[in-house]
Amino acid sequence: xxxxxxxxxxxxxxxxxxxxxxxxxxxxxxxxxxxxxxxxxxxxxxxxxxxxxxxxxxxxxxxxxxxxxxxxxxxxxxxxxxxxxxxxxxxxxxxxxxxxxxxxxxxxxxxxxxxxxxxxxxxxxxxxxxxxxxxxxxxxxxxxxxxxxxxxxxxxxxxxxxxxxxxxxxxxxxxxxxxxxxxxxxxxxxxxxxxxxxxxxxxxxxxxxxxxxxxxxxxxxxxxxxxxxxxxxxxxxxxxxxxxxxxxxxxxxxxxxxxxxxxxxxxxxxxxxxxxxxxxxxxxxxxxxxxxxxxxxxxxxxxxxxxxxxxxxxxxxxxxxxxxxxxxxxxxxxxxxxxxxxxxxxxxxxxxxxxxxxxxxxxxxxxxxxxxxxxxxxxxxxxxxxxxxxxxxxxxxxxx
Amino acid sequence: xxxxxxxxxxxxxxxxxxxxxxxxxxxxxxxxxxxxxxxxxxxxxxxxxxxxxxxxxxxxxxxxxxxxxxxxxxxxxxxxxxxxxxxxxxxxxxxxxxxxxxxxxxxxxxxxxxxxxxxxxxxxxxxxxxxxxxxxxxxxxxxxxxxxxxxxxxxxxxxxxxxxxxxxxxxxxxxxxxxxxxxxxxxxxxxxxxxxxxxxxxxxxxxxxxxxxxxxxxxxxxxxxxxxxxxxxxxxxxxxxxxxxxxxxxxxxxxxxxxxxxxxxxxxxxxxxxxxxxxxxxxxxxxxxxxxxxx
Numbered sequence: 141x142x143x144x145x146x147x148x149x150x151x152x153x154x155x156x157x158x159x160x161x162x163x164x165x166x167x168x169x170x171x172x173x174x175x176x177x178x179x180x181x182x183x184x185x186x187x188x189x190x191x192x193x194x195x196x197x198x199x200x201x202x203x204x205x206x207x208x209x210x211x212x213x214x215x216x217x218x219x220x221x222x223x224x225x226x227x228x229x230x231x232x233x234x235x236x237x238x239x240x241x242x243x244x245x246x247x248x249x250x251x252x253x254x255x256x257x258x259x260x261x262x263x264x265x266x267x268x269x270x271x272x273x274x275x276x277x278x279x280x281x282x283x284x285x286x287x288x289x290x291x292x293x294x295x296x297x298x299x300x301x302x303x304x305x306x307x308x309x310x311x312x313x314x315x316x317x318x319x320x321x322x323x324x325x326x327x328x329x330x331x332x333x334x335x336x337x338x339x340x341x342x343x344x345x346x347x348x349x350x351x352x353x354x355x356x357x358x359x360x361x362x363x364x365x366x367x368x369x370x371x372x373x374x375x376x377x378x379x380x381x382x383x384x385x386x387x388x389x390x391x392x393x394x395x396x397x398x399x400x401x402x403x404x405x406x407x408x409x410x411x412x413x414x415x416x417x418x419x420x421x422x423x424x425x426x427x428x429x430x431x432x433x434x435x436x437x438x439x440x441x442x443x444x445x446x447x448x449x450x451x452x453x454x455x456x457x458x459x460x461x462x463x464x465x466x467x468x469x470x471x472x473x474x475x476x477x478x479x480x481x482x483x484x485x486x487x488x489x490x491x492x493x494x495x496x497x498x499x500x501x502x503x504x505x506x507x508x509x510x511x512x513x514x515x516x517x518x519x520x521x522x523x524x525x526x527x528x529x530x531x532x533x534x535x536x537x538x539x540x
Numbered sequence: 541x542x543x544x545x546x547x548x549x550x551x552x553x554x555x556x557x558x559x560x561x562x563x564x565x566x567x568x569x570x571x572x573x574x575x576x577x578x579x580x581x582x583x584x585x586x587x588x589x590x591x592x593x594x595x596x597x598x599x600x601x602x603x604x605x606x607x608x609x610x611x612x613x614x615x616x617x618x619x620x621x622x623x624x625x626x627x628x629x630x631x632x633x634x635x636x637x638x639x640x641x642x643x644x645x646x647x648x649x650x651x652x653x654x655x656x657x658x659x660x661x662x663x664x665x666x667x668x669x670x671x672x673x674x675x676x677x678x679x680x681x682x683x684x685x686x687x688x689x690x691x692x693x694x695x696x697x698x699x700x701x702x703x704x705x706x707x708x709x710x711x712x713x714x715x716x717x718x719x720x721x722x723x724x725x726x727x728x729x730x731x732x733x734x735x736x737x738x739x740x741x742x743x744x745x746x747x748x749x750x751x752x753x754x755x756x757x758x759x760x761x762x763x764x765x766x767x768x769x770x771x772x773x774x775x776x777x778x779x780x781x782x783x784x785x786x787x788x789x790x791x792x793x794x795x796x797x798x799x800x801x802x803x804x805x806x807x808x809x810x811x812x813x814x815x816x817x818x819x820x821x822x823x824x825x826x827x828x829x830x831x832x833x834x835x
Contacts, residue, residue, distance in 0.1 A: 178664065179665075180664070181663070182664045183665075185664065312809055338808045340808060341809065341812040345562075346558070348690075349804035349808075350804065350808065352558065353551070353808075356554075368665060369664075369763050372668075372761040373760055376668070376761060380671065380689070380690075381678070381687060398665055400665075401663070401761065402668055405670075
């Protein structure tokens, strides 16, 4: 009798107090911190939240007998907001896993919190390869794509097709400069030359001046080291000024949402690198169909990646029998990852998830037979070709 | 090849031409802002949102109703202008007697709401609007190729700027408007319907923003955030020209477009702040702006 009432009182206390106070009834808390309203909101954004929820539902909504809870926040592309939210959830909400959305700058700030709070951070939508290099932590995983793999895909394909001299139009922040650096390495390693570059402020309203500078450089290839509406607007401008007649544009990062909004008329012929396309096989088509039913558009690689990352994390928790960060990270780093997004992927010592990447070419309007029929596969890169099999030497703890 | 400060002359000419194109956009947008502030005393933070709505009105018109570009130039400002009238009637009207800060906050909220609605409906990456068939192709100027459409933008916006200036500074209606801003009660005593004029003025200013949006639709991605990045620059332009000065808005819009164009050659990283540096300098030297009157 006494024990019974004590237990009831404890349970009541548990529901009033924060999660940590009562270990047994803890939910597993996943936090998604992403650009939900700004220029990158279509690449992941609300669709990413939907994909994470799909993964949680597919896993049964429970792991280790505990309920799985998803928290979401809009980082507004501001590193301080992303880091503060991460810290707040880690301190007050019992956060077990953070999923990092778009924007390399924000994710670099969040990886510092991951290291300090020992909470795993799986980066989905950001590209900067420093996340598993100079900015690596034992608790970060870079999951969907990085600037190295994008450059290895798109830049090397274009050079082999004869585009030897390059001019870069670069978004003036961590992501853009890292993408340009990665692409420059690939260009020079393959006997090409970089004739110049111009750093464009993020969210510039007009790109024509920068495009004119690119044109007067006489380079054969216009390397677009930017993303989102910056990418769309620079490609639109290049088309309008007739620059695409003399220079070949290279999309160093383009999502299917960008191609959709640009239309095939403007984007046709473009080479790009992606880790996912909805129309690759039956499995991806089935995921595309489910996603489309909810979001009225086909998933980007970030959407599929957010689904996969959530699923693989939950599998690792189940295998480890615990949400302890070190145990789950060890599990993730030794497992072979397999689902609709990744086949035989693995997490390198520095935290990079090595997986297949596809070099695509955008179809012409005549080649496209049905809605969202946008890409043809030009080249399939193994994970090692795309990312390299050795850990980044810039990552301090991954050194052998 | 001749050059200035190590930059080849053709490059400078090219950037100046593009600066003129961008300056025309600035002029047209800051004109609407200046009209609204000069005559109503409202700091219209929703100006960027109305510009965006103008572009979307053209896009929706084309996709859903088959309205071509030329009709959109007429209809989009009309529809968005009516929306402006509605907002003036329902909300702004109650704020005229209060501190201008309230108008600023209200219009800022309105802008956020419109941007949110459009993002929900069309996504953040926006939509493509094609260049009208008649204006496709390029002029070869020797030092650069200029798309015919961009040349059209310069001509169209300068014409609209000139017409607006004429309407306000040289017609009877304009004289009444200006009189009403000086002393509304006196003008009303002459039997002139001041509230109606004020409503029309706000609608007109909003329509100018929407017109700029239609002009911009074929050259930039029509996206929910297209206005928010521009409106801050345009505010700086208005402040430099002198809050409320029509001529100031037009002239400083064009000149700042040119200066920004040159910055893009000399030091591209600074191109999005040069306008604000100039604003700070102008305010130190002439607090009322270049063409503004000291109160």
